[in-house]
């Protein structure tokens with residue numbers, strides 16, 4: 001997923017900078033999601049696995065500042081999220097559990113390593129029967145001001161939007177700033193066979209975020225916040241009717257993912 005954060009950042013720079021000027025108090029009032037208390041038994045094998053996708057890896061370090069690499073931070077958070085979910089009985093699949101990209105996971109005629117890497121992440125989701133796709137990244141801006149979490153979901157995926165709102169609610173309590181953006185261009189969001197979000201947990205370019213991300217305890221809190229969002233999503237399914245997709249995306253047709261009796 002080389003350069004994905006740069007592309008996201010470029011596309012959203014104006015919006016994020018605008019958002020960064022909004023007082024924190026008003027951001028808090030934007031959150032309309034009520035997250036209920038969740039019993040541990042909400043997790044079950046029946047729900048299918050959650051795919052955790054730590055971005056980048058191996059030759060692809062992602063964004064970096066002063067030798068701090070995105071790929072290392074997101075792997076650590078992903079592994080922590082894995083452990084939290086497994087401890088609570090939630091089945092989990094990882095796209096990677098060490099410092100590697102996944103471009104060679106499956107044979108492919110594609111010449112682009114980046115393209116193979118992205119497609120393989122989606123293929124892992126498809127072949128594992130994942131019911132949720134959570135891709136974890138760290139953001140970067142040319143300015144040092146923007147900070148906080150950015151959660152992206154495919155624009156035509158109401159279930160992903162619902163999960164994104166739940167993640168925003170939880171991450172806001174950790175990062176102090178969290179915002180959701182619909183997206184129409186990211187491959188893993190467009191092609192994921194299930195509701196998907198891409199979470200930028202903070203800005204490496206912001207000194208406050210960077211310092212926080214270097215703290216293992218902070219990364220643990222991020223992982224636990226994401227786990228709470230996933231838990232909340234599972235028990236609040238099916239997706240509220242007003243958020244259900246009206247027309248399936250062609251690539252998803254025949255997979256009975258939208259409009260089915262269960263969303264878990």
Ligand SMILES: [Zn+2]
Pocket residue numbers: 001004005055056062063070137138
């Ligand atoms: Zn990234």
